[in-house]
Amino acid sequence: MSSERNVRIKIGELKSDIGFLKNLEVSIGKVIGEEWAEEAGPTQFPSIVDLREWDFKLLQRYKPFYMPFCDVCCLCTFGKCDLTGDKRGACGLNMAGQQSRIVLLACCIGAATHASHARHLVEHLIEKFGRGHPVDVGGLNVEVEAPITRLVCGVKPKTLGDLEDALNYVEREIVRLLSATHTGQEENNLDFESKVFHVGMIDHVAMEIADIAQISALGFPKADPEAPLAEIGLGVVDSSKPVILVIGHNVPPAAEIVNYLMENGLYGGVEVTGLCCTAHDVTRYNPKAKIIGPISWQLRFIRSGVADVIVVDEQCIRADTLIEAQKIKAPVIATSDVNCLGMPNRTKDEVDKIVEDMVSGKESGALILDPSKAAEVAVKTALLVAPKRMKFKALPDINDIIEGARKCRKCDDCRRACPNDLPIREALAQALNGRLDALASLYDECIGCARCESACPINLPLHSFIVKAAERRLKEEKYRIRVGRGAIQDVEIRNVGSPIVLGEIPGVVAFVGCANYPRGGAEVAEMAVEFAKRRYIVVSSGCAAMSIAMYKDEEGKSPYEVFPGAFDAGGIVNVGSCVSNSHIAGAAIKIASIFARRRLRGNYEEIADYILNRVGAVGVAWGAMSQKAAAIASGFWRLGVPVVVGPHGLKYRRMLLGRKDRSEDWYVYDARTGEKVYVGPAPEHLFYAAETKEEAMVMIAKLCMRPNDTTKGRAIKLSHYIDLHKRFFGAVPDDVHLFVRTLADVPLTMRDEVVKILEEKGWKENIIPDPTLLPRLVRRKAGE
Amino acid sequence: MSDMSAARQIEPWQTAEIPGPKKALIISNPQIVSALIKRSRKPLLVVGHRAAEIKISEGLLVDYIIHLAEAANLPVASAPSIQSEFIKRGFAKVASMPLVDVANRLTDPSWMGLDGGGQYDLALFIGFKYYVSWLILSGLKHFSPTLKTVSLDMYYQPHASWSFPNISQDEWEKNLKVIVESLKVK
Numbered sequence: 001m002s003s004e005r006n007v008r009i010k011i012g013e014l015k016s017d018i019g020f021l022k023n024l025e026v027s028i029g030k031v032i033g034e035e036w037a038e039e040a041g042p043t044q045f046p047s048i049v050d051l052r053e054w055d056f057k058l059l060q061r062y063k064p065f066y067m068p069f070c071d072v073c074c075l076c077t078f079g080k081c082d083l084t085g086d087k088r089g090a091c092g093l094n095m096a097g098q099q100s101r102i103v104l105l106a107c108c109i110g111a112a113t114h115a116s117h118a119r120h121l122v123e124h125l126i127e128k129f130g131r132g133h134p135v136d137v138g139g140l141n142v143e144v145e146a147p148i149t150r151l152v153c154g155v156k157p158k159t160l161g162d163l164e165d166a167l168n169y170v171e172r173e174i175v176r177l178l179s180a181t182h183t184g185q186e187e188n189n190l191d192f193e194s195k196v197f198h199v200g201m202i203d204h205v206a207m208e209i210a211d212i213a214q215i216s217a218l219g220f221p222k223a224d225p226e227a228p229l230a231e232i233g234l235g236v237v238d239s240s241k242p243v244i245l246v247i248g249h250n251v252p253p254a255a256e257i258v259n260y261l262m263e264n265g266l267y268g269g270v271e272v273t274g275l276c277c278t279a280h281d282v283t284r285y286n287p288k289a290k291i292i293g294p295i296s297w298q299l300r301f302i303r304s305g306v307a308d309v310i311v312v313d314e315q316c317i318r319a320d321t322l323i324e325a326q327k328i329k330a331p332v333i334a335t336s337d338v339n340c341l342g343m344p345n346r347t348k349d350e351v352d353k354i355v356e357d358m359v360s361g362k363e364s365g366a367l368i369l370d371p372s373k374a375a376e377v378a379v380k381t382a383l384l385v386a387p388k389r390m391k392f393k394a395l396p397d398i399n400d401i402i403e404g405a406r407k408c409r410k411c412d413d414c415r416r417a418c419p420n421d422l423p424i425r426e427a428l429a430q431a432l433n434g435r436l437d438a439l440a441s442l443y444d445e446c447i448g449c450a451r452c453e454s455a456c457p458i459n460l461p462l463h464s465f466i467v468k469a470a471e472r473r474l475k476e477e478k479y480r481i482r483v484g485r486g487a488i489q490d491v492e493i494r495n496v497g498s499p500i501v502l503g504e505i506p507g508v509v510a511f512v513g514c515a516n517y518p519r520g521g522a523e524v525a526e527m528a529v530e531f532a533k534r535r536y537i538v539v540s541s542g543c544a545a546m547s548i549a550m551y552k553d554e555e556g557k558s559p560y561e562v563f564p565g566a567f568d569a570g571g572i573v574n575v576g577s578c579v580s581n582s583h584i585a586g587a588a589i590k591i592a593s594i595f596a597r598r599r600l601r602g603n604y605e606e607i608a609d610y611i612l613n614r615v616g617a618v619g620v621a622w623g624a625m626s627q628k629a630a631a632i633a634s635g636f637w638r639l640g641v642p643v644v645v646g647p648h649g650l651k652y653r654r655m656l657l658g659r660k661d662r663s664e665d666w667y668v669y670d671a672r673t674g675e676k677v678y679v680g681p682a683p684e685h686l687f688y689a690a691e692t693k694e695e696a697m698v699m700i701a702k703l704c705m706r707p708n709d710t711t712k713g714r715a716i717k718l719s720h721y722i723d724l725h726k727r728f729f730g731a732v733p734d735d736v737h738l739f740v741r742t743l744a745d746v747p748l749t750m751r752d753e754v755v756k757i758l759e760e761k762g763w764k765e766n767i768i769p770d771p772t773l774l775p776r777l778v779r780r781k782a783g784e
Numbered sequence: 785m786s787d788m789s790a791a792r793q794i795e796p797w798q799t800a801e802i803p804g805p806k807k808a809l810i811i812s813n814p815q816i817v818s819a820l821i822k823r824s825r826k827p828l829l830v831v832g833h834r835a836a837e838i839k840i841s842e843g844l845l846v847d848y849i850i851h852l853a854e855a856a857n858l859p860v861a862s863a864p865s866i867q868s869e870f871i872k873r874g875f876a877k878v879a880s881m882p883l884v885d886v887a888n889r890l891t892d893p894s895w896m897g898l899d900g901g902g903q904y905d906l907a908l909f910i911g912f913k914y915y916v917s918w919l920i921l922s923g924l925k926h927f928s929p930t931l932k933t934v935s936l937d938m939y940y941q942p943h944a945s946w947s948f949p950n951i952s953q954d955e956w957e958k959n960l961k962v963i964v965e966s967l968k969v970k
Binding site for chain 2: 063065066067068069071072082083084085086095096413416417419421455518647648650651653655657659661688689690691692694695698699725728729730731734
């Protein structure tokens, strides 16, 4: 590969105490030389400003709409500063600047988390498998193994060691970007937003590095459409066995637990279960491991007392895990230096001594930074603790609930603390009569945060009341999920590239992100199933991928059992954990590269322009919660992929909204002639929050339209948009005329009603250009 | 809602949604709302999807909203998912527009409104999840300086220009009725 920086030392003569050296040449860690014939594009390892013009093109069309979450700034000792309206703080920053600055800060946190995760994985895997271990995410089926890294960095990693070049770049950029959030640095909100896009792009590189490293070294499914099915749900755990629960995102400790069990003939005797993305990745490592569920299941599962030992790594782990584990007498093993839980560092201690301390109760847990030692301790402790704990749980019995209902002060503080405004007090009141239905009915919409408990002035364990009331349903939570397959094969891209770009596959819809749902996870599954039935390509990852699994049709099958795992029309494709989101972006990039043969290497702007104008892809983060989700979304925005979030997503503080009523915003160049051509608001928004699932579904169908759609493709996309709009909103959309370029765009079965609207709106026919926002891609200038 | 102390009535309904320094004036008398509407040069009623879920004594909240819109001749921008609720009740003066689109346009001084007739000077919000309107009203407070906003939901919305305090459903319904009645008085 061509590396970013080759360290090369040449010494003519060196005399020292140890001897005399002559003509010594050392090359450190790199293969020097060029092995990639593709001509490099203009932006290899781009700096913050290299893609600023592209960002500004997007931001000109999709302007930020800010919704401040806080009216003041309290980041420096000048403050607090009131930024209300047109006020400026002591540093001179105004509210728009402050909001975009906070968005940048959040995205830097998210990208740093993925980068740190990637760095840990790469170093760990290099130590275990060697720097020269080959990058292989799909054998002969995947030649473009790292599309984001190729696109952004202009390098083609072949080994684990090669990944470090890109990682060095990622870390350097994050530091630069984070520094821009310091008091007295950037002042312009659009420049902050451009940096948000930059850190999003960087985040995608980090995610890709992390996932291709673990796929290559740990034997995860390699772009396998028929990756095995694993079990998921609270009811799938065999609680008669010792149970180890892994929580987090960084899989080495969990993988080592599987190794230790296998090597010692213990595998069938101990249950390995997981929450969050570590669960995804441990099932990619061994599909017999079991997934409990998304992040919202942490408290309810821990309190159920089923886990005998809890192993945490990093990211999205509740910060009261140790307290909750102590309630059920389960030891906790922390395995990451970014999440030490205040516990003693026992990394260098003898395994049996650590186990003895935890089993005896002398220590509630240990920090062990060596994954294989942590695994051995976890297994040995689980085997010894399980018979002592007897699945001791921290859930109340029914009498406790009735007593709690009697004591309730009816202050409503629980409801006022609940993110979803659930009527907890009213439901508890019904328990006075022994009726738990109302409490149980809250279970599906409860996100498991337990803020209700923190708010209760008499410390009622309200979350546990809800879980106990729904206990029967918990036991019935038994579903199947296709384990994360990783990358999309090149041949799959070749097969679908044309129908996607021409619009005949109506779109690629990716359900990603966290589980902060407004009305429960079933909504995500319902959306995924609807779009798969409509022959969109549905992709999933992270908590959203789990929520899709936790849903059954009339025959009792989960969506992954009903729909194929191929990247094709009508598939539901679980790519894997959070870092596997890189394969979704990678698929869009590969369409431009493999199908359209656009140059990839360091050619970001052209590829993003291609995707924005041609690839009908939409991300849906219905329960997005974290800073990582913010960073992931911003990487998609820069790439020209719109993202729809649920109502809690408004708390990200700003949307990126197009204005379909401003026709001047929707012109592109026709690359054939250089003429500027009106193409309608396609896609209308870049970042959009929907109030309801129905609103989201209609918007998703709309956002899949692209200027390059053929008439046949546009007719297909319009038919879905109109059909969903009629089904949910009761009428043909009143903006349909904006998406009809010629009469051939109008779906045949809807012709009469659409043409009537076209006539009412004074619609005029337009041409379908070869669309681009980049003048340099125009092949012949207007007038030539 | 349980009985609340006077102090708690003017706290944000969701405990942690602390605003400030600029906070909504309390609608202590519902006739304030009718006066604001009557005085407005160009008002707009923005309706969220919960209007088709919230039950009130005379049916659903959307039924009341139609009375209000008719009494004050208010144009309505409705969440797309409930536009059909208006249409099937025979109320046609409703435009379907997602909330973020309405709010985004309200921050644009050059937007000429749903009818092309000019800027709105008053926007009334009803039928929303608490945190949704909390955020949208925050956006308008900061970035739409000439617009007055009124929250007609039953919880205190600190980012509006005017808001009801946290009140019981009975009290809220009584207040809503007074608004319509006083609008009918010329």
